[in-house]
Amino acid sequence: MAGNADPLSPRAKLAVTAGKAAAAVSRAAGRGSGSVIGGRVALKLEPDLLGQLAQHLDVVLVSATNGKTTTTRLIAEALRASGPVVSNALGANMPAGITSALAGGSDAKYGVIEVDEKYLAGVARDTTPKAIALLNLSRDQLDRAAETRMLAEKWREGLSGTKAVVIANADDPLIVWAASSSPTVVWVAAGQEWKDDAWSCPACGGVLQRPGDDWFCGECGFRRPAPSWVLNGDYVLDPHGSAWPIHLQLPGRANKANAATSAAVAAVFGVPPQVALERMGEVQAVAGRYDVVNYQGRELRLLLAKNPAGWLETFSLIDAPPAPVILSVNARGADGTDTSWLWDVDYGRLAGHPIFVLGDRKLDLAVRLEVAGVDFQVCESVDEAVGMAPAGRIETIANYTAFQDLRRVVGN
Structure with missing residues (x-):
């Protein structure tokens, strides 16, 4: 838990210093922020560094095919109502980039971390998160990423038995399949515009039936879980049935869905929906997007x-x-x-x-x-x-x- 920080080991401190030096050299050479090379150098010197950096933080992991960076930013803004946050807000979302980000947040209470889909299970193992947000899975980077059903299976195996509260999109069958092995899941009706990767049942391969906003497999009974948070137009309904207005500067239905999920995550940490959503409304752009x-x-x-x-x-x-x-x-x-x-x-x-x-x-x-x-x-x-x-x-x-x-x- 936050506040019970053990100091970093001498080797870890050396690794952080070396990583920052490598990042500074990279920046001076005009090769970007240096966060990735800095993280790689640091992890070479101390492979357990990510776990050590995360041990004093309440960690949230965010993973998806689309919306990771924006949702990470919205959650970070919401949690700042309750304490200082460290985040990889610019999207360096593999272990090296995540390590660099956390190395700069020694005073933080919360770590809000965007994670590349392939690395989610490993980063979850290393950082012992308190919450994991799963937004959607669809085809992406066809030469690199596994077929979506295989990726959902890896998440399902990797998150099996996790102590984290998993906040998951009830409208995406692949996400539901991935999250269903977790003991504690908060389901969010965040919607699913793109359905072309979710016509077959991830549990048995049967054809999914999609009456209205519902979905179910007629062969094995796998079905959409009942959500406790619901995106309804310009409002998010919380588990008590209260409707909270979403006033974002970011455009589009997808960002309202990201805000609904972010409100559910913030509630896990005791930040009320009204406070969380007001803070999200201050975000104008995310890493240049929507500018x-x-x-x-x-x-x-x-x-x-x-x-x-x-x-x-x-x-x-x-x-x-x-x-x-x-x-x-x-x-x-x-x-x-x-x-x-x-x-x-x-x-x-x-x-x-x-x-x-x-x-x-x-x-x-x-x-x-x-x-x-x-x-x-x-x-x-x-x-x-x-x-x-x-x-x-x-x-x-x-x-x-x-x-x-x-x-x-x-x-x-």
């Missing part, structure tokens, strides 16, 4: 979408035609090098928008748009696209490294 920036005399809104489920949610945010849209796709290591997922996205929804296509894999995207029957123009640079775009705020949608490229260009 509106001025560039070359134009307004650009920066939106991140990394996989089919993310693109589907993002399309619901953009202004109606004829709002101009810039789409940028890369396929570097952090994105996943397989772009076949483009064919799972319904780009027909962009019909009527002037579309400008950028990025390392702009031709892959161009072929996809051609088949979708959507008009577009391929551009060599952001400047060219902005110069060609008709009047109105420009909606820019990019996958992970393309989003970082875009932020560097527009100065965000």
